[in-house]
Amino acid sequence: MSLRIVVTVKYVPDATGDRHFADDLTVDRDDVDGLLSELDEYAVEQALQIAESSDDEVEVTVLTVGPEDAKDALRKALSMGADKAIHVEDDDLHGTDAIGTSLVLAKAIEKAGFDLVVSGMASTDGTAGIVPALVAERLGVAQVTLLSEVAVADGAVSGRRDGDAASERLSAALPAVVSVTDQSGEARYPSFKGIMAAKKKPVQAWDLSDLGIEAGEVGLEGAWTKVEAAAERPARTAGTIVKDEGEGGKQLAEFLAGQKFI
Structure with missing residues (x-):
């Protein structure tokens, strides 16, 4: 018996970089470095752990939708x-929202x-957290989301979902879609051997025509959501300095009260 695992990952702008919107109010990806979304690293890790603990043959494929740099x-x-990996790249994907991404x-x-x-629980740029559920709906399979623990056995996937007041045990028959949280286990750091081996692993390139998707179903034209307006964040202003000459506590309290912090 074999198990085919597909891990969806996203190439996101570096959160520590200086990000800007382009003229069409999409993120200007040429203006900032990108990287694998940190939350998706947990998804890769859990897929690899399932493969390592299984007695069956397991193939782990990573899939992304994005520009050339998403490789x-x-x-x-x-x-x-x-x-192995699959890269879906097409100029008509520019501006695609979560709904369109789930279709692709x-x-x-x-x-x-x-x-x-x-999948990871959310991307570190959009942070919507809805794509795993949308993908499951489109595939017509069960979804078991926000797991902090996941395992596969006897044709089913199971795991633990932690809430504020309680934890749940969930399971679903395969095929299924799961998403994992950042509490599912620290992602491994690639070894030098792994980095060298990755250069020889196959990366398939598909476009919209390969998937039977029309350009109007995705991109800015097909988006269900859009940014209406955006403005630069105001520059930081100098803070208020309170000199304590015997009335410092009172001045501080008045300042906090004026800002409605107390």
């Missing part, structure tokens, strides 16, 4: 230990073949 995210996942991912997952889809 860097795939290479990072491959260097961690994934077997679902079509690519169907084309690749799968038993289990593993």
